[in-house]
Amino acid sequence: MTSFDPALSRRAFAGTAAGAVTALGLSAADAAADSGGAPSAERPFRAARTRGRGARRPNVLFILGDDLGWADLSCYGAPEIRTPHLDRLARQGVRFTDAYSGSATCSPTRFSLYTGRYPGRTLGGLAEPIADRSAGLDPAHPTLASLLRDAGYRTALIGKWHCGYLPDHSPTRSGWGEFFGNFGGALEYYSKLSSGGEYDLYEGDAEYRDLRYYTRILTERAVEYVNRDHGRTPWLLNLNFTTPHWPWIADGDEEAGAEIVRRIRSGDRRALRHQDGGSLAKYRQMVEDLDRSVGAVLSALKRSGQEEDTLVFFASDNGGERFSYNWPLSGNKGSLLDGGIRVPSILRWPARIEGRQVSRVPVYSPDWTATLLELGGARPDPAYPLDGVSLAGYLLRGDAVPERDLFWRVRGERALRRGEWKYYRGKDGRDRLYRLSEDIREQADKSAARPDLLTELRAAWDRIDRELLPYPA
Structure with a gap:
């Protein structure tokens, strides 16, 4: 598969390299690479058959960006945006060039990830995306979280849910033992107001008041979860950022946020879409903030001593919006051209998978559900057969990926x-x-x-x- 050459895409990250070393504990070699040193060449993926150090089931940290385009990371070719922490994650694991989301918008992709099935198998998955309280993920439907929970995992979801609203739908009704985040598709980053003016930040099923910048709050919560003493109990954390989804508000843009809040409260239901705002520079700020936030969580994971036995996966929920850099793909969010569904995807599991690798095998969201269930020792419910295929054999033993259509x-x-x-x-x-x-x-x-x-x-x-x-x- 023809794709962007990563050797041409990793640029210098001079301005913040020293801060990154301090904040994240990067090695000298990693810091040199992030500040302009020669990048290590990737090699085609090959399973490390003899490694096998990870006898225990992995913890799973599954991180989603929101409306992040395929080439919005510097390790995927972004010419201006600098993402040293996600680039480092890619160097330590596998970067997928031909990875896809389960759909072209937020809700159906999340349905496909949580259920491992095509969105069109469920009523809630037909909404593209969910915009009111008439649809949601049926609590009776097995999910990645409920199946791993039944196999002995602790489960939590931090961030954007977007699979239905209270009182009928919630992560805590679908297998996640803990939930902290927003139910809807978007919110103003400070006030937490939705397009209709409802407050949308919850802990469990109760409102939680915090008017600081949302990405900061989610990062703190994720760090706290990773830092807990989980003992020998494996855990699943779905960490769903809203960054860089509109409105185009970076950390520190309180005045811009206040103007959007004023418009929301005046009855402008399109204010949150921010169609008269944003810029390439603002978008870059938001993506680089997402990168720093992911870096903070990964740093906490390393300090906690759980890095070796934790499978970290990072992706976007669909293609990018109007400020994304998708070249050379055509289309963007909402379209089934590759720009709307091909997404940056990175996997790292130090105990079992070697770094500096690139995979060009076509994969997509339901595959990761099947893969994580197998790695976690969970059995899918035969009444709800999966549409994805497990990649565990490919990743760990070098098996061929089963032939199938996406x-x-x-x-x-x-x-x-x-x-x-x-x-x-x-x-x-x-x-x-x-x-x-x-x-x-x-x-x-x-x-x-x-x-x-x-x-x-x-x-x-x-x-x-x-x-x-x-x-x-």
């Missing part, structure tokens, strides 16, 4: 990827066929040259679609 469906668009080929139908109703290995930008339609393959992939998409719930009229 499937997406949103209102007005459809897509299916099989190997290097992608079938896509946009809102114009025209079927297209792209060979991603030579056309990552999805510009050269091969449907006329390969009508047989187009027909085959379209039929495969139709077979899966017939199993799913129809969209409401």
